[in-house]
Amino acid sequence: xxxxxxxxxxxxxxxxxxxxxxxxxxxxxxxxxxxxxxxxxxxxxxxxxxxxxxxxxxxxxxxxxxxxxxxxxxxxxxxxxxxxxxxxxxxxxxxxxxxxxxxxxxxxxxxxxxxxxxxxxxxxxxxxxxxxxxxxxxxxxxxxxxxxxxxxxxxxxxxxxxxxxxxxxxxxxxxxxxxxxxxxxxxxxxxxxxxxxxxxxxxxxxxxxxxxxxxxxxxxxxxxxxxxxxxxxxxxxxxxxxxxxxxxxxxxxxxxxxxxxxxxxxxxxxxxxxxxxxxxxxxxxxxxxxxxxxxxxxxxxxxxxxxxxxxxxxxxxxxxxxxxxxxxxxxxxxxxxxxxxxxxxxxxxxxxxxxxxxxxxxxxxxxxxxxxxxxxxxx
Numbered sequence: 001x002x003x004x005x006x007x008x009x010x011x012x013x014x015x016x017x018x019x020x021x022x023x024x025x026x027x028x029x030x031x032x033x034x035x036x037x038x039x040x041x042x043x044x045x046x047x048x049x050x051x052x053x054x055x056x057x058x059x060x061x062x063x064x065x066x067x068x069x070x071x072x073x074x075x076x077x078x079x080x081x082x083x084x085x086x087x088x089x090x091x092x093x094x095x096x097x098x099x100x101x102x103x104x105x106x107x108x109x110x111x112x113x114x115x116x117x118x119x120x121x122x123x124x125x126x127x128x129x130x131x132x133x134x135x136x137x138x139x140x141x142x143x144x145x146x147x148x149x150x151x152x153x154x155x156x157x158x159x160x161x162x163x164x165x166x167x168x169x170x171x172x173x174x175x176x177x178x179x180x181x182x183x184x185x186x187x188x189x190x191x192x193x194x195x196x197x198x199x200x201x202x203x204x205x206x207x208x209x210x211x212x213x214x215x216x217x218x219x220x221x222x223x224x225x226x227x228x229x230x231x232x233x234x235x236x237x238x239x240x241x242x243x244x245x246x247x248x249x250x251x252x253x254x255x256x257x258x259x260x261x262x263x264x265x266x267x268x269x270x271x272x273x274x275x276x277x278x279x280x281x282x283x284x285x286x287x288x289x290x291x292x293x294x295x296x297x298x299x300x301x302x303x304x305x306x307x308x309x310x311x312x313x314x315x316x317x318x319x320x321x322x323x324x325x326x327x328x329x330x331x332x333x334x335x336x337x338x339x340x341x342x343x344x345x346x347x348x349x350x351x352x353x354x355x356x357x358x359x360x361x362x363x364x365x366x367x368x369x370x371x372x373x374x375x376x377x378x379x
Contacts, residue, residue: 016332021360024067024341026301028232028269029179031067031112031342034335035356038305038346039070039116039181039236041087048075048082048089050098055105061349062111065356069106070181070234070272070344073118074099076164079131081119081189090117090168100175112178114234117168119161121189122150122198123242137161139192139199139206139215144243146197155203158215161189166222169233179232182219185274187241190216194249194259195241209249210258217266224267234303235263236272239290245276253283257297264298271298272344275306279330292339304334305344309355310370323347323370328359 024031037058044054058069075081077091089095099115106113122138137157141150153161169180184190192198193215199206205215216235223233241247250256260271273291275282282290291304308331312323331343347370349355358366 016336017328017359018332019335020332020343024301026232026269028230029068029112033065033067033356033360034342035066036068036303036305036342036344037061037066037070037349038344039072039183040346040350042072043084043086045088045095045098046086047094048085048087048092049094050088050102052101054088054098055102058102058113059105059109059111060353062106062109064349064353065360066345066349067111068178068342069111069113071102071113071115073116073183074168076117076119076161076168078119078137078161078164080124080129080134080137081164083120083124083129085130090115090171091164096171096175099177103176107176114177114179114181114232115168115172116181116183116236117165117172118183119164119189121192123188137189139201142198142200144187144195144197144241144247152201155205158205162215162218162222165219166226169223170226173227173231179234179269180223180227181234181236181272182216182223183236184216185236185238185272187243187247190219191238191241194237195247197244197247209255210262213259213262217262220263220266220268232269233267234270234272235268236274238274239282240274240276251283253286253293253297256282256293260294260298264300268300270301270303270342271295272303272305273340275304278304278306278308280306288339289334292334295338295340301341303342303344304340305346307347308343308345309348309359309367312370325367325369 021033024034061069074088074090103113122136124136126132135150137153139152141152142148172180194212199212239248250259271294273294275290278289281287282293289304291302295302309326310323311326351370
């Protein structure tokens with residue numbers, strides 16, 4: 001861990017965080033507080049199978065005060081879904097047995113947990129992944145710069161992928177997870193269907209912005225059919241892409257509302273709205289962030305995420321840049337204003353499993369700057 005000289009004593013002093021530690025109640029999900037562990041990719045599951053170390057990792061976050069764990073991305077049953085052999089699968093007997101152990105550990109500690117199910121699509125680098133001889137899956141076989149490097153998925157292949165998501169969600173319910181999150185953000189497969197630069201299809205899965213949401217909406221609908229009406233479905237989306245930080249799916253609230261409607265109608269219960277910095281407004285003329293607009297437009301609970309407790313965004317960490325601590329006062333103000341219902345914490349919680357308890361107890365002087373580390377140190 002970091003030494004005391006790295007601590008920013010007093011910089012996070014906040015007196016208006018009471019709501020962060022109140023119960024969240026919805027028709028399908030009840031939590032003792034509003035802190036969610038954001039999904040953060042790790043490479044600790046050899047051959048896609050999570051071991052006891054993964055169970056211990058998530059258990060420690062619950063013991064530290066997190067109410068809901070959303071796991072690292074776990075891949076659906078498609079040979080080119082995964083970016084790396086050590087990223088966990090969410091299919092197959094061994095992987096699901098490993099996840100059952102994780103669920104039991106989290107529940108025993110008093111927490112709740114959902115897997116994030118995922119397909120990386122064109123973001124897969126074959127030289128680092130399994131099945132190196134197979135082409136990547138994508139809506140149109142083109143990169144964000146519109147360079148074609150593969151054939152598009154056939155309609156039949158798209159339908160098979162929809163079934164793969166539903167099968168993973170069904171497995172999540174069967175082994176005891178408390179819900180499921182669908183990863184539709186950050187330029188991965190579902191997001192590639194959303195993004196006009198990568199989706200040039202002329203069938204039901206292409207077209208305008210609303211039509212390009214068809215793939216995701218059919219995934220959600222298939223999951224809803226597989227898990228029933230009472231099982232929570234969370235959907236994560238973003239405007240930005242790892243390929244283009246300035247990319248936008250919607251430039252106005254009206255466009256955002258039109259984009260979200262088919263997803264909500266298909267069965268999403270909670271939207272997880274990924275931004276690089278949660279305090280930045282989404283559209284001119286309003287201080288609402290992406291989660292704020294999403295909750296306002298859909299009437300559904302939203303999770304905000306993006307550099308909570310830190311002053312530098314996640315992508316800067318990939319460049320080796322540290323992040324200082326940042327006041328949580330505005331977070332409390334936004335919660336009190338009912339802008340969003342839940343708060344996902346990523347790097348601050350990965351580095352310090354006890355971050356929620358320290359905040360709840362007012363131990364702000366113990367919160368630390370974030371320094372990028374090797375994944376092996378993040379326990």
